[in-house]
Amino acid sequence: MSREDVVLNNPKSSTVTIKKKKTKIKMKNIHFYLMTIPAFILFLTFHTYPALQGIYYSFTNWDGLSLTYDFVGLKNYLNIFKDVNVLNSYLFTFKFAIVSTILVNIISLAVAMGLNSKIKGRNFFRAVYFLPNVLGVLIVGFIFNFIFSNVIPKLGDTWHIAFLSNNILGSEKMAWIGIVIVAVWQACAFNIILYLSGLQTVPTELYEASALDGANKWQEFWKITFPMIAPFFTINMVLSMKNFLMVFDHVVALTGGGPGRATESISLIIYKGGFSGGEFAYQSANSVIYLIVIVAISIFQIKVLQRREMDM
Amino acid sequence: MLKQRTNWLVTSLIALGSLVIFIPLYLVISIALKTPDEMAQSVLSLPTGLHFENFTKAIEATNFFAAFKNSTVITVVTVVFTILTNSMVAYAIARNMDRKFFKGLYYFFVSAMFVPFPIIMLPLVKQTSQLGMDNPGGLIFLYIVYGAALNIFIYVGYIRSIPRELEEAAIVDGCSPWGVFWKVIFPLLTPINATIAILTCLWAWNDFMLPLIILNDPADATLPLVQYIFQSEFGTDFNLAFASYLLALSPMVIVYIFAQKWIIGGIVKGAIK
Numbered sequence: 001m002s003r004e005d006v007v008l009n010n011p012k013s014s015t016v017t018i019k020k021k022k023t024k025i026k027m028k029n030i031h032f033y034l035m036t037i038p039a040f041i042l043f044l045t046f047h048t049y050p051a052l053q054g055i056y057y058s059f060t061n062w063d064g065l066s067l068t069y070d071f072v073g074l075k076n077y078l079n080i081f082k083d084v085n086v087l088n089s090y091l092f093t094f095k096f097a098i099v100s101t102i103l104v105n106i107i108s109l110a111v112a113m114g115l116n117s118k119i120k121g122r123n124f125f126r127a128v129y130f131l132p133n134v135l136g137v138l139i140v141g142f143i144f145n146f147i148f149s150n151v152i153p154k155l156g157d158t159w160h161i162a163f164l165s166n167n168i169l170g171s172e173k174m175a176w177i178g179i180v181i182v183a184v185w186q187a188c189a190f191n192i193i194l195y196l197s198g199l200q201t202v203p204t205e206l207y208e209a210s211a212l213d214g215a216n217k218w219q220e221f222w223k224i225t226f227p228m229i230a231p232f233f234t235i236n237m238v239l240s241m242k243n244f245l246m247v248f249d250h251v252v253a254l255t256g257g258g259p260g261r262a263t264e265s266i267s268l269i270i271y272k273g274g275f276s277g278g279e280f281a282y283q284s285a286n287s288v289i290y291l292i293v294i295v296a297i298s299i300f301q302i303k304v305l306q307r308r309e310m311d312m
Numbered sequence: 313m314l315k316q317r318t319n320w321l322v323t324s325l326i327a328l329g330s331l332v333i334f335i336p337l338y339l340v341i342s343i344a345l346k347t348p349d350e351m352a353q354s355v356l357s358l359p360t361g362l363h364f365e366n367f368t369k370a371i372e373a374t375n376f377f378a379a380f381k382n383s384t385v386i387t388v389v390t391v392v393f394t395i396l397t398n399s400m401v402a403y404a405i406a407r408n409m410d411r412k413f414f415k416g417l418y419y420f421f422v423s424a425m426f427v428p429f430p431i432i433m434l435p436l437v438k439q440t441s442q443l444g445m446d447n448p449g450g451l452i453f454l455y456i457v458y459g460a461a462l463n464i465f466i467y468v469g470y471i472r473s474i475p476r477e478l479e480e481a482a483i484v485d486g487c488s489p490w491g492v493f494w495k496v497i498f499p500l501l502t503p504i505n506a507t508i509a510i511l512t513c514l515w516a517w518n519d520f521m522l523p524l525i526i527l528n529d530p531a532d533a534t535l536p537l538v539q540y541i542f543q544s545e546f547g548t549d550f551n552l553a554f555a556s557y558l559l560a561l562s563p564m565v566i567v568y569i570f571a572q573k574w575i576i577g578g579i580v581k582g583a584i585k
Contacts, residue, residue, distance in 0.1 A: 029408075031404075031489040031490060032404040032407065032408055032414070032489075033404075033413075035400050035401060035403065035404035035493075036401050036404045036405060036414070036417055039397065039398075039401040039457075039460060040417060040420075042457050043420075043421065043424070043457055043460060046436070046439075046453075046454060046457050046458075047424055047427070047432060047457065047458065048424075049435075049439075050431075050432040050435040050436040050439055051427060051431050051432050051435075053435035053439075054431045054432065054434060054435050055431075057434075057435065064434070064438075111326070111329060114322050114325060114326045114329075115326065117319050117322050118317065118318055118319045118322075119318065119319055119322050119323040119326055120318055120320075120323045121323070121327075123573070125326050125327070125330055126576065127572045127573075127576070128330045128333055128334070129329075129330065129333065130572075130575075130576055130579075131333060131337075131565070131568065132333060133514070134514060134518075134564045134565065134567075134568045134575075135518070135561055135564070135565070136517070136518035136520065136535075136536045136560070136561070136564075137518065137520070138518075138520040138536045138539060138540060139536060139539055139557050139560055139561055140336075142539060142543065142553070142557060143336060143339070143340055143554070143557055144336065146343075146550055146553075146554070147336060147339065150355060150550070151339065151355050151356070154355055155356075185332070185333075185336075190579070193576060193579055193580060194579075196580075197580040242426065245428070246428050246429065246430075248520075248521055249520050249521065252520070252540070253540075266430070267428070267429070267430050270430040270433070270434070271430065271433065271525075274430075274433070274434045275434070275437070275525075280434055283430075283434065284431070284434055284435075287428065287430045287431035287433075287434070288431060290428050290430060290431065291427060291428055291431050294426060294428050295426050298426050
């Protein structure tokens, strides 16, 4: 953020405007407040207030329906750390999010570099690769659910390939891989476009110069391409990690959290327990922890990746 | 130079990779057009005839046109009001980043992007039903408010690159502060409005979680929600299910086919700044 501020806030122009403002524009400010305060109040009411309520209820034993509830202090939090189901949901969500983030970023960058080189039908392929992004995750999930449960096992039978003939979504150990495949299939679309726009900001002279210096493709990538698109890499890593940690639609469409509770994501366990499990307060505590985890990871990623950017 | 020649190796790799996207889509279309008997013989083969009865059945079973209307109304109204309101808020913030209040507002909105929805979800459902907002109107309202976090981030970055001189000239010409925004700034925002419109449209159209928890009356259900509701009723009739999925996906795909350049361009513009 701060670097952007420096670039955009050309010091000369801003001092000029400040001087002008002081002389004649006292009344002018009122409309700026009128423009923002309604939005501020609405956001406060429908975003901040429910979030604070969530924190408040996390210290009670409310089931979401009863008329009364009691304060129980940190009891919900202590129980959460002992709850095997919650622990499993964190393990699953992290495993899923880390693997998906890495795969999405590697595949997207590779495809984007392919699309950025001199190929035939570039615009056509660009359009094709972006297509999954306009398809709803839930419906895509239902479609892949069928592919995993019917198409692939049938192919496995006809071609006599043993490991294909079982539905991976039905296996406690493998089901998460199915969810990763669908998530990667869908999320690459957006990231390819972001990386492609990043690659197009790299001046071609740099490549010409490195070719003259006799750099090979591998060196060219690590010494030129990657450092130049590092800001895009930071953004993509942070955003995809954050989105994958919130996974919900994929799981609902593919496994519903099963088999057993093997693929219950954090969002899903909060949804299920909070709405139909009578665990309103308990899952509120879970979601507070979830908030802290997501914020901590995002800040950590931004810090680490930005330091990398500067080193390069 | 050598680089100017078509790279056939990369072209073929890219073409091969695109099969990963085409094959599932081929399956959707071919299965939606098949009968269960044909399916039993081979899942992968082309349909022998065009069995549009799957579609008529799916339209009836899921009340497709009602859901299509719900999704369209919700998406269109959300997009229009998002652009009109969020751009104005962002303008006021962008032009006053040197003031504490507005700078604070900026970080307030932007930091909300990192608040996971589940923490809001449970209390929000209580709140919306108490306020009588468990309907499409309430849903639209929430989209406009929640979208502000990301939209303000994108708008502010763009507005700060617009020189102030234009506004100052308009004020000298006697334009009111509101007039400055609507007549001078808003028209200049067209490219970034397009970006916001595309992102908001895709979000509101495809979103599943918010309709799932907010909408109370099944008659208000949006297209993704309808697929969820009927998933159990499709049972093993995959042809019917896939006809229904195809119907639900196609409006956005058709829009995409015609506006593809414009949509990708809009996304890129939002990303580059």
